[in-house]
Amino acid sequence: MTPASERRWLRTPSDDRPARFAYGADYNPEQWPREVWKEDVRLMREAGVTVVSVAIFSWARLQPAEDRWDFGWLDEVLDLLHSNGIAVDLATATASPPPWLTTLHPEILPVTRTGETLSQGARQHWRPTSPVFREYALRLVEAMASRYADHPALVAWHISNELGCHNIYDYSDDAARAFRDWLRTRYGTLDELNRAWATSFWSQYYGEWEQIQPPRLAASHANPTQQLDFKRFSSDALKDYLRAERDVLRRITPDVPVTTNFMVMGETKGMNYPDWADEIDFVSNDHYTHPGPQRLDELSFSAALTHSIAHGNPWFLMEHSTSAVNWQTVNVAKTPGELARDSLLHVAHGADAVCFFQWRQSAAGAEKYHSAMVPHAGADSEVFRGVAALGRTLHELTPVTGSVRQPARAALVYDWDSWWAVERDSQPTSLLRYRQEALDWYSAFLALGVRVDVVTTAADLTGYDFVAAPVLHVVPKDLAGRLDAYVRGGGHLVTTYYSGVVDENDHVHLGGYPGALRELLGIRIEEFGPLLEDAEVRLDNGLTGTLWTDRIDLTDPEVTVLARYGTGDQAGRPALTRRVLADGGSASYVSTRLGTQLSGVLATLLDGAGVVSELPAGARGRVEATVRTDGSHAYWFLVNRTDESVAFDAVDGEALTGPAPDARGGLVLPAREVAVLRVEAGATPFGRDA
Numbered sequence: 001m002t003p004a005s006e007r008r009w010l011r012t013p014s015d016d017r018p019a020r021f022a023y024g025a026d027y028n029p030e031q032w033p034r035e036v037w038k039e040d041v042r043l044m045r046e047a048g049v050t051v052v053s054v055a056i057f058s059w060a061r062l063q064p065a066e067d068r069w070d071f072g073w074l075d076e077v078l079d080l081l082h083s084n085g086i087a088v089d090l091a092t093a094t095a096s097p098p099p100w101l102t103t104l105h106p107e108i109l110p111v112t113r114t115g116e117t118l119s120q121g122a123r124q125h126w127r128p129t130s131p132v133f134r135e136y137a138l139r140l141v142e143a144m145a146s147r148y149a150d151h152p153a154l155v156a157w158h159i160s161n162e163l164g165c166h167n168i169y170d171y172s173d174d175a176a177r178a179f180r181d182w183l184r185t186r187y188g189t190l191d192e193l194n195r196a197w198a199t200s201f202w203s204q205y206y207g208e209w210e211q212i213q214p215p216r217l218a219a220s221h222a223n224p225t226q227q228l229d230f231k232r233f234s235s236d237a238l239k240d241y242l243r244a245e246r247d248v249l250r251r252i253t254p255d256v257p258v259t260t261n262f263m264v265m266g267e268t269k270g271m272n273y274p275d276w277a278d279e280i281d282f283v284s285n286d287h288y289t290h291p292g293p294q295r296l297d298e299l300s301f302s303a304a305l306t307h308s309i310a311h312g313n314p315w316f317l318m319e320h321s322t323s324a325v326n327w328q329t330v331n332v333a334k335t336p337g338e339l340a341r342d343s344l345l346h347v348a349h350g351a352d353a354v355c356f357f358q359w360r361q362s363a364a365g366a367e368k369y370h371s372a373m374v375p376h377a378g379a380d381s382e383v384f385r386g387v388a389a390l391g392r393t394l395h396e397l398t399p400v401t402g403s404v405r406q407p408a409r410a411a412l413v414y415d416w417d418s419w420w421a422v423e424r425d426s427q428p429t430s431l432l433r434y435r436q437e438a439l440d441w442y443s444a445f446l447a448l449g450v451r452v453d454v455v456t457t458a459a460d461l462t463g464y465d466f467v468a469a470p471v472l473h474v475v476p477k478d479l480a481g482r483l484d485a486y487v488r489g490g491g492h493l494v495t496t497y498y499s500g501v502v503d504e505n506d507h508v509h510l511g512g513y514p515g516a517l518r519e520l521l522g523i524r525i526e527e528f529g530p531l532l533e534d535a536e537v538r539l540d541n542g543l544t545g546t547l548w549t550d551r552i553d554l555t556d557p558e559v560t561v562l563a564r565y566g567t568g569d570q571a572g573r574p575a576l577t578r579r580v581l582a583d584g585g586s587a588s589y590v591s592t593r594l595g596t597q598l599s600g601v602l603a604t605l606l607d608g609a610g611v612v613s614e615l616p617a618g619a620r621g622r623v624e625a626t627v628r629t630d631g632s633h634a635y636w637f638l639v640n641r642t643d644e645s646v647a648f649d650a651v652d653g654e655a656l657t658g659p660a661p662d663a664r665g666g667l668v669l670p671a672r673e674v675a676v677l678r679v680e681a682g683a684t685p686f687g688r689d690a
Contacts, residue, residue: 021394022353027052048391056091060098082153094137095161096123108133111172124166129178145252159260168270235272257281261318283310286319303349304454314352323371337672348626348637406627408451413469429530444598449613449620466609480516487585492609494588522556522579537568545592653677653685
């Protein structure tokens with residue numbers, strides 16, 4: 001990625017005003033008659049919109065037939081936007097091939113695991129490895145880049161849209177050929193592939209590369225390493241396509257930054273975004289919340305993970321919703337204050353751009369009930385008034401632009417390989433949800449009011465006092481060595497059940513579980529003890545465990561038992577352990593799923609690491625504190641997570657937005673509101689050094 005210091009944040013070259021937050025939406029003028037366009041830009045100016053993403057799903061309008069092009073309407077739109085001071089993040093329009101292309105070349109359509117060919121009529125109906133699709137798509141990219149290279153509205157390129165959202169896994173013959181090429185690069189020889197895939201099991205030995213297929217529907221469970229490699233390949237295949245579009249754009253418009261919108265949210269796991277991040281100039285993310293008790297926790301978790309994926313650089317919130325979406329089982333509208341709070345929580349975690357899907361709510365089509373900046377009710381609506389108010393708030397926060405999220409003392413490790421591996425078939429339990437376990441740990445940090453970074457396994461952990469790595473299932477030798485060095489260097493690590501079990505090839509580390517982490521933790525487990533769906537066990541500290549138990553034997557005298565099982569097959573055996581090394585580091589193990597009860601266990605472990613909350617006691621769990629810094633100042637975002645006001649007795653700092661401290665230094669943060677306080681770098685608003 002281009003370093004933040006070397007790029008202008010989505011600003012036209014002629015714009016010499018101070019840096020500010022980018023604010024806007026996907027804009028789809030082709031859905032509306034021309035007379036609406038002028039009203040659109042008038043309302044954009046009223047709302048404080050500075051940038052819009054255009055032409056995302058416009059291929060069929062731009063190229064209505066193989067030998068016919070129509071750029072006139074897009075020329076008009078870009079000219080109109082520029083004349084009103086609105087910048088354009090221009091999409092390459094390749095997200096969905098037009099009907100003429102799928103009719104002419106049905107071989108570009110994806111094929112499912114069970115052999116069905118997907119049809120046109122929705123979106124993303126193309127194979128990531130199709131040479132035919134790539135030829136037509138890159139021809140469009142070339143035409144777009146050549147035509148708009150010098151347009152004064154253009155500030156960034158938006159490659160495709162949500163790559164992999166619907167077509168990450170394709171099992172076609174194109175995919176099979178590309179998979180074999182990928183495997184040749186990864187393994188070099190068939191002997192090495194056969195070793196890695198353990199093909200001596202079930203007579204799967206491969207004597208020729210052409211014998212290898214994607215893990216299509218089979219008579220029983222497909223080879224587990226083949227399945228894991230196919231997930232890696234599928235992510236890499238889309239990454240390779242991303243590079244292809246990017247290379248065309250960089251050749252023609254080398255000074256225009258390139259991005260694509262990730263989907264770091266929910267159960268979207270097919271794309272290994274940390275691996276993609278260096279392929280683009282700045283990271284963009286789409287995020288939509290899901291109803292439930294962890295709704296805001298998940299938003300914060302995803303934003304923190306996006307910050308890590310962006311290597312700490314400011315990033316672009318490309319899509320989120322002003323209110324309800326259209327694709328959940330029940331699509332609940334946001335309550336007053338949530339539009340701004342959701343947006344500003346992303347900003348707190350490093351976003352320097354806030355955009356929505358979409359500008360004007362569609363009157364027809366599959367997403368007509370998805371909210372927008374201008375709803376069906378029009379500008380005379382609470383939604384639009386909230387949109388305009390957020391625009392003013394982002395203007396007030398101009399000093400924050402370009403600052404970076406201040407590192408926390410604690411980190412939570414998130415690993416794509418482990419996510420892919422533990423939710424595959426043939427596991428000790430099919431009930432384990434990797435992201436949910438990670439989110440439960442994140443929720444526990446929030447409940448304690450402790451800031452935490454969400455990092456990948458590639459991150460340098462040495463700067464953290466405390467690291468949580470739940471369900472770190474895939475642990476190659478080098479990662480095991482780094483974790484051991486971290487603890488021996490004085491760091492404090494906690495991991496959980498089903499961690500350290502396999503290497504990068506999904507081969508079990510023999511000798512007892514938790515495999516690669518066994519000696520570091522000072523424990524040995526001979527056999528897993530997963531629980532049936534409705535079963536639970538009691539611990540002697542009063543907590544209840546579900547999903548999993550382990551038959552733990554202590555192998556090191558430095559291990560302390562923090563809790564034992566009180567019921568179940570493991571009654572009397574250790575459930576929670578902590579090994580303290582002579583140099584002060586520690587390695588702890590949690591052998592059952594504690595869910596919402598984790599905060600008490602985490603508090604004990606954090607205390608042992610000397611990590612405490614920076615928030616006053618009365619605000620912990622009710623307010624999330626996140627800090628951005630520019631080196632001279634720290635910007636404290638205080639986000640009220642509740643539907644009730646929260647009072648602070650003594651607060652210092654200049655309020656950039658939201659309620660300000662009163663004459664006595666007190667501050668009342670209303671329900672669902674956000675206050676941003678500016679203090680000197682290294683200080684807190686609560687009278688203690690950070």
